[in-house]
């Protein structure tokens with residue numbers, strides 16, 4: 441595949457495209473772009489984001505629904521995880537964690553917010569940490585899964601193996617507050633990457649690999 445290219449698969453049956461305007465006007469969208477393209481993350485921002493999600497943890501899971509989960513399942517089915525060592529970043533209260541665990545031999549779920557992690561159910565090992573400085577050696581992970589989570593390009597590049605994969609999922613498509621298009625994800629990564637992308641339910645996903 442050509443470096444930087446994104447190959448779109450056909451939409452899954454039942455894909456919802458008329459999304460209510462929500463995430464595209466959220467202030468967190470700007471933060472998402474700054475983190476991915478301008479190294480826009482520091483201790484002050486980290487603390488504010490942690491406080492924000494600590495405050496939403498108790499009611500976060502009430503937002504889950506089949507249309508949101510459809511893109512996670514489709515990303516895992518038509519995209520897929522590579523290898524055994526899989527880490528979910530920004531796992532939160534577990535919208536995707538149990539589906540990922542069903543397809544990963546060795547999954548760890550990481551989040552900045554301990555209150556979000558406490559809402560998880562299931563047996564996946566949980567770690568509180570900051571995805572901008574992962575407590576992982578270089579080239580230690582086969583697949584990173586990010587569901588509605590900020591992209592830290594250099595850290596993703598550092599911890600993935602050479603054949604490693606980034607599975608990027610936005611469960612409310614372009615109206616997800618923390619959203620980057622598959623084209624933007626590929627563009628943000630250092631070096632040469634390519635992706636296959638798809639849509640299902642209300643969501644959008646990209647399986648992003650080095651060329």
Ligand SMILES: C[S@@+](CC[C@H](N)C(=O)[O-])C[C@H]1O[C@@H](n2cnc3c(N)ncnc32)[C@H](O)[C@@H]1O
Pocket residue numbers: 489490493494529530531532533534535536550551552553556569570571572587588589590611618
């Ligand atoms: C929009 S929520 C998504 C949670 C879950 N993946 C979902 O889709 O329901 C974003 C999550 O990313 C976490 N997060 C934000 N910045 C992070 C960072 N730098 N490192 C690790 N987790 C982070 C937040 O605490 C929050 O749980």
